[in-house]
Amino acid sequence: MPISRGQKLTKISVSELNNIVQERNHVLLQVITSKRNPDYVPKQSKIHLRCLKCNYEWETKVYVYLERLGPSLGCRQCYKNMIQDPSIYPNSPCRKNQINKNKSGRRVGREVLRVACKNGQFGHIQNVKQLMDYLKNNPNAYNTKVLSLIIRNEGLKKHKIKLKDLYPGEISMHHVIPLHANGSPDLWNIIPVTKEEHHELHQLRYAVYGEKADLQATFATQSDIIKARTGCSQKIKQIPKQNTSGIRNIPLEVANALKQGMICIHKDGYAITIQPNTLQTTQDVKNTLVNLLPEDHKDRQRILQNKTSVNYIRSLIITTFPLPTTGTLKKQVQSAYGFTLQPLLS
Known part of the structure; x- marks a missing residue:
């Protein structure tokens, strides 16, 4: 019976099932065919089989039997006999358990430590007196x-x-x-x-x-x-790490600008001079600009509300202090939140 596109194969013909059973060296003892069409067997129905190799009989569903494509070909007794053989099932659970049994105990670690001690700086010490x-x-x-x-x-x-x-x-x-x-x-x-x-x-x-x-x-x-x-465990903090956020991957243009200093001028007349080597990151520049503006200034509020304002200020620094070795930005930023920058040493 032809199967249309998107339809699952839910049955198999009796002749086709018999051919598969014979190829696997099994005998089909009992099968329940479809009531509407006796020539087909539903894949959910049970079948009774016997293995000619070990004479083992078992019942299983058709779809389960067809999915068993391993060396045992669906016979449970053959599977139990073969699973012990590492050449057939090298990754079987029985094989792994056998390997674990053959492993040395934990004391092998002490032997390694003893060898390291003997070959190390303190190999001449072998007792309490020494x-x-x-x-x-x-x-x-x-x-x-x-x-x-x-x-x-x-x-x-x-x-x-x-x-x-x-x-x-x-x-x-x-x-x-x-x-x-x-x-x-x-x-x-x-x-x-x-x-x-x-x-x-x-x-x-x-x-x-x-x-x-x-x-x-x-x-x-x-x-x-x-x-x-x-009576309660309290974890002690490990070696304190230096806060290097923003320093490790700082752009060369920003590092060069902070090294030589800059003048920040706002369109409303606010200005501040950043001396050379006084700031380390773009975040420090942002904090300086925020502190320069009054609390009720709209540009101050914009800087604080925008989570990516530090990126915009960084682009302004890179545009103002370009380096010939790194190239230029695709989108040049001439001002950020009303601020323009000038080199301090110009």
């Missing part, structure tokens, strides 16, 4: 402080006293030589300290070595102190 000798022979603010804490912990250990019993709930574990500096993950490189001492140690180490990881650790340890005291 660590203490290194700290004694290389005195600085951090080494002196951490050495005193190691000696304290060794004294407590001799008297069978644990630091966590003296300061319950306020103990942190500190790597004497940090992992980011190729320190060892073994216990001889780890000492128990209070949270305040932990924070102080990272501050001292950052002051001595200037490593960014220690600075980040100071924020984390300070958060631990606040959490221990108040």
Whole structure:
């Protein structure tokens, strides 16, 4: 039966279905044909099949059977047998689970750290005694402080006293030589300290070595102190970033104009001189023009109400201070909100 354009194929002929079943090495045991036309089978109807390869019998819908184009060709038992074979189904869930089982445990990370420590600057240190000798022979603010804490912990250990019993709930574990500096993950490189001492140690180490990881650790340890005291976690702000909005991508014409200075003249007689190297961005120029005009001035209100006024002022600066290497704007701006510009050094 021909299918008109836009119409979905909702049935298949019995002969065509039999050909597909034979090609897949299956046997069609039972099928429900259409009541109006017995020569066709609705795709929503169920069929009963048997696989000649594994003698498995199952029921499924016609459209589901036709969509099964994988190696098993719709037979569920063949699929269960084949899914274990990585050459047939390389990305099967069973294959992935098997790969995960063969992976090494998390402790492989410690082995990597040990190798990095052995090949690094502190590879000659392998126990607490060698660590203490290194700290004694290389005195600085951090080494002196951490050495005193190691000696304290060794004294407590001799008297069978644990630091966590003296300061319950306020103990942190500190790597004497940090992992980011190729320190060892073994216990001889780890000492128990209070949270305040932990924070102080990272501050001292950052002051001595200037490593960014220690600075980040100071924020984390300070958060631990606040959490221990108040019971709620408070995130400490990380390294403050300098506000560089408008500076990073400032046009060369604007940078050159601000470097040499300019005179801003309004049509109503207001004027201001911008001295060289006093402003950094076009936004600063906009704020200067806004502050120059009275509060009830219509041009002041226009500048404040227009969200893209800074772009218009930037175009005025580029038009007034062109550079031969960058070319000119397609649309020249001779004035902006009643303002015209003049070079200061002209």
